[in-house]
Amino acid sequence: MGNPESGDAVEAREKILETAARLFAEHGYENTSISQVARAAQVSKALIFWYFDTKEKLYRSALRKTLEPYIIAIDDLDGRDEQGQIERLIELFAEFVNENVYSVRFFLSMVLQGEHQPDDVIRRVSELYRVFRNLIADIIAGGQSRGVFGQHCNPQLDAAMIMAALDGVLVQNFLSTEFVHDAGEMIAHLKASLLPRLLRADH
Amino acid sequence: MGNPESGDAVEAREKILETAARLFAEHGYENTSISQVARAAQVSKALIFWYFDTKEKLYRSALRKTLEPYIIAIDDLDGRDEQGQIERLIELFAEFVNENVYSVRFFLSMVLQGEHQPDDVIRRVSELYRVFRNLIADIIAGGQSRGVFGQHCNPQLDAAMIMAALDGVLVQNFLSTEFVHDAGEMIAHLKASLLPRLLRADH
DNA sequence: GTCTATATACAGATAGAC
DNA sequence: GTCTATCTGTATATAGAC
Numbered sequence: 001m002g003n004p005e006s007g008d009a010v011e012a013r014e015k016i017l018e019t020a021a022r023l024f025a026e027h028g029y030e031n032t033s034i035s036q037v038a039r040a041a042q043v044s045k046a047l048i049f050w051y052f053d054t055k056e057k058l059y060r061s062a063l064r065k066t067l068e069p070y071i072i073a074i075d076d077l078d079g080r081d082e083q084g085q086i087e088r089l090i091e092l093f094a095e096f097v098n099e100n101v102y103s104v105r106f107f108l109s110m111v112l113q114g115e116h117q118p119d120d121v122i123r124r125v126s127e128l129y130r131v132f133r134n135l136i137a138d139i140i141a142g143g144q145s146r147g148v149f150g151q152h153c154n155p156q157l158d159a160a161m162i163m164a165a166l167d168g169v170l171v172q173n174f175l176s177t178e179f180v181h182d183a184g185e186m187i188a189h190l191k192a193s194l195l196p197r198l199l200r201a202d203h
Numbered sequence: 204m205g206n207p208e209s210g211d212a213v214e215a216r217e218k219i220l221e222t223a224a225r226l227f228a229e230h231g232y233e234n235t236s237i238s239q240v241a242r243a244a245q246v247s248k249a250l251i252f253w254y255f256d257t258k259e260k261l262y263r264s265a266l267r268k269t270l271e272p273y274i275i276a277i278d279d280l281d282g283r284d285e286q287g288q289i290e291r292l293i294e295l296f297a298e299f300v301n302e303n304v305y306s307v308r309f310f311l312s313m314v315l316q317g318e319h320q321p322d323d324v325i326r327r328v329s330e331l332y333r334v335f336r337n338l339i340a341d342i343i344a345g346g347q348s349r350g351v352f353g354q355h356c357n358p359q360l361d362a363a364m365i366m367a368a369l370d371g372v373l374v375q376n377f378l379s380t381e382f383v384h385d386a387g388e389m390i391a392h393l394k395a396s397l398l399p400r401l402l403r404a405d406h
Numbered sequence: 407g408t409c410t411a412t413a414t415a416c417a418g419a420t421a422g423a424c
Numbered sequence: 425g426t427c428t429a430t431c432t433g434t435a436t437a438t439a440g441a442c
């Protein structure tokens with residue numbers, strides 16, 4: 001599996017990629033120079049260009065690497081009622097964001113600033129988001145036809161609302177210092193606030 | 204009030220400031236060069252340094268200028284019941300964000316990225332936010348003592364929740380293309396979802 | 407106050423030795 | 425593959441004429 005001439009060829013490439021992914025996520029595209037990456041990865045600038053040709057391509061490769069752990073395993077939804085399933089999805093989403101704070105924060109600020117948004121990366125992220133929302137919408141629709149949720153529910157809109165609230169809590173969490181309540185408490189409150197409204201009994 | 208030598212001295216300074224504020228908000232600190240600002244404001248680079256010494260100081264001055272319209276007039280709250288007051292505050296917040304989309308979006312991405320955050324600017328913005336949240340918390344607490352809202356309410360936490368949901372809706376709105384529902388519809392849904400829970404009757 | 411011309415630094419990128 | 429040395433562009437900032 002190794003190269004004939006040099007044993008750690010792949011490792012240098014990997015180290016550049018890891019370092020670049022970290023630095024880009026921490027300081028953004030324009031705030032990160034090839035020289036910085038080279039210094040931090042302990043290689044020469046030229047080597048970075050040897051592997052990645054341009055700064056732009058390095059950036060794209062680094063982002064793609066960052067996306068690798070972006071998978072949410074939705075396993076244990078069976079055996080729960082509709083409300084329980086949605087609650088579990090909310091928890092999974094919060095956990096996911098928590099495990100990827102730095103990169104999620106970075107993607108968010110990337111999209112907000114609107115510059116240097118490789119299309120494929122944006123697509124992956126927003127697809128993940130949409131899958132999640134549709135999952136919730138489907139559960140609501142299913143619960144509706146089973147008579148658990150009322151006809152006043154609008155699956156797509158209610159799912160979007162839950163996601164929005166979730167986003168808000170997590171964004172506030174990013175801004176931490178100034179925003180008092182901790183995420184766990186807020187997530188619990190979110191469930192208590194939004195889910196009862198869906199049930200058929202009241203309204 | 205004019206200078207003896209040059210009639211439009213102040214206007215050049217103002218033009219630089221306006222232009223810088225716009226460009227910084229559109230492209231960020233690192234993506235905006237003094238040369239760009241000079242070209243867009245139709246003055247020489249040197250003049251910018253004459254007035255503002257360094258790029259950093261120009262940035263700070265531009266941000267301070269951006270903050271000037273950051274005032275929310277809370278006038279017509281009297282004559283409404285508690286729920287009506289909160290609904291009105293939600294509308295005011297949404298209107299405010301809508302009238303300042305570009306700069307709000309910019310401040311958000313600035314805080315998220317964590318770099319180039321002049322302390323005084325951050326303070327102003329987060330103070331505005333806190334005032335708003337406390338206003339809602341006070342209304343909830345007042346409604347509680349008047350018996351309109353139930354004892355299960357937690358004024359600070361419920362206010363934070365409302366603000367979080369509001370944030371989420373508005374952030375989703377920034378990301379527009381990928382996120383289906385329009386802000387007005389979501390705001391209406393937000394009121395319908397969160398406020399009934401506060402009332403004493405149910406629960 | 408406003409300009410042109412310039413100093414200085416560092417960015418991205420290339421050439422070529424090993 | 426990995427390096428040193430260098431090219432070229434552009435950034436912030438300054439000097440000095442008007």
